[in-house]
Amino acid sequence: MLKQVWVLTSLFIIFIIFWRMPQQNIGLSSFANKSDLLGSPTSAQKYLNLITGVSILIYFIFAVRFNIP
Template identity: 50%
Template sequence: MLKIFGFIVSVFLIIIIILRVPRESVGLSSFATKSDILGSPSSAERLLNISTAFGIILYFGIAIGQNLLNN
C-alpha cells in the first residue's frame, strides 16, 4: 500500500515540476491568461511552490517509511 502511495506522490511531483519549468512569457503567465485554471501568475507560482514543498516532504516521509519497513 505504501509503495502505491509513493508512486502516486512521485507522479504528482513530476507533474508539478513540469508545470514549474517555463518561467518566461511562454510559461505560467500565458497559461494563466489563456485558461484561468491557476489564477494569476503570482498566485499560480505560490500554489506550485506550496504543493511542491508539500509533495517533497510527503515523498521523503514515504521513502523513510518504506526503508524502515524493509529493515
C-alpha cells in the same frame, strides 16, 4: 497500498516540476494570463510552491518509512 501512494506522489512531483519549468512568456504565466484558470501568475506560483513542498515532504516520509528496516 502505501507504496502505491508513494509512487503516485513521486509521479505527481515529476509532473509539477515539468509544468513549472518555463519561466518566460510560455508555460504557466502565459496559461494563467490567457485562461484565468489559476488566477494571477503570482498566486498560482505560490499555490504550486505549496503543493510541491507538501508533496516532497510526503515523498520523504514514505522514503524513510520504506527504506529503514
